[in-house]
Amino acid sequence: MPPETEPSAAILQSEHDARIVAQFTRWAKPFGDLPLHSQADAMARLRAAAAVSATARVLDVACGPGIVACTLAADAAHVTGIDLTPAMLDQARARQREAGLANLDWQLGDATSLPFADESFDVVVTRYSFHHIRDPARALAEMLRVCRKGGRLLVVDATPSPETQAAYDRMETLRDPSHASALTQQQLRALGRQAGLHEVVVDFHRIEADVASIADPETLDALIAMLDADIATGEDRIGVAARRGETGVSFLFPVSVVAWDRVT
Template structure:
């Protein structure tokens, strides 16, 4: 595995997601209603709950939670993402959402501040996901829920998947398998209540339009995915539909309850 300097990696995340903020927000798959319903059903929000969405990006999850809870706070390290989140909130007319600039590994909140704590599509960017998960558990109330939603490739395909994703997005660190997620939850003092799986379908050119690979990376990725049709070494089920290359990220929703 490539070794990253934490400061350099944070800078990569800032660079990539400042550029990706608008196109990421506009990728329809990220707002897919069926995937969001799976998350909301797994999380079981209640009207009196206070919620925190860590590494909230353009506010998609936070704004989906808002009508079902008392209040939501979204935190992200990229100012441009928070600008997108505020715009989404305004369009939806939500008054119970607040946004804050901050680091997922050092949450600026007291212990047991929130009933629900979530993060979606962030763990594969983190050099030390356990640090962030422990922080999420710390700010969660006793018997509250913590949810991680992220790509969870098959163990025998993770390395190939990581190599491909690092071409598409240089800020990708390492995907976490489902077995690793289970171990992380245990280490963070969270008892897993529910695991739900789905596949997030994406068309390759759509994904590339929302990405900023290094020079030549897009063509390398096209060749890699085309060669994977019928092989599935990457674990994403690449297939040709006419002239379009389609694939699907294997996503896991893991919901844990904080031990009292």
């Protein structure tokens, strides 16, 4: 009999990918419909950091329902969106149709193994994906590979503080089983440095979410209990400034926008 071994990284990765596809198949429509994901101020920050020109070829990695891709398509020559979840791409196509945009295409694929030639794009962006990806350095390396020299890379994601990172990950894993781990802003910036990128934008803002609008019904009570513990002590151990208002419990996602230029 062969000796018992640890499951291979490939099997663990495929189990994780299966969790992602299950989660975002269920959430494809509600995720795209939530106003907090299209908030004007946040989109303006992203657009400013991406600095897309009218001739730019743009790639949106883990594009989900195409909110970012369709926004940047207004500035760009062409935008490609790629995602692991087919249901998300269906939503993206519907969004494109509703917006009457012609300069987009969509592909099914993995952020850590992008099916594009080196230096195919001028701007490569990703929003709210790195916390789902077990090896974000590899995803950034892939973004870098497909970005031309002199082009721009942009990562937007939730970045808890170092002190709250562990509690934040516990909350997010409870809310969304496809969560891997959220980087702190310092860790995200370090990934860019290690990849040899030239940092050009570091921006931070908070996005408010009603917990009932972003959680599955079966985990809602446990999630509210976790946030209530912070509300009761006033200690903010999760770092999301949870509060109880007239409509229930809400909290603030800590979001970083980090952009780099590819110099070599």
